[in-house]
Amino acid sequence: MKLRIQEYPVIWVIALSALRFLRLLRVYINDNCNCRKPKPGLILQAAEKYSLDLSHSWMVGDRCKDIAAGQAVGLKTIFIDYNYNEPYEGSPADFTVDDMAFVADIILQGNCDEED
DSSP states (O other), X not given: OOOOGGGOHXXXXXXXXXXXXXXXXXXXXXXXXXXSTTSOHHHHHHHHXXXXXXXGOEEEESSHHHHHHHHHTTOEEEEEOOOOSSXXXXXXXXXXXXXXXXXXXXXXXXXXXXXX
């Protein structure tokens, strides 16, 4: 059974709200900052501030640093491969897609599988 975002509008609203709170990851001059990917500082701050259960959370990104940050705190990961002209370094993501359109289905299906 394939899940569609149209069937779960409440989940979509929650996801959008979470994205608003997490903010875009800021660019810091200090590369040693714990909040600069691939270090997971901002993920941990958000988890504490918003009482997020990281065992049921996902990191979606288009760079290997995004995936590494998520993996560092045990998130399930989805790599969006836009075929950038750079090598992918590090552990592979749980899922790889070439279009953002597939992300919601993967997350919804993954969360449904956990409830079974």
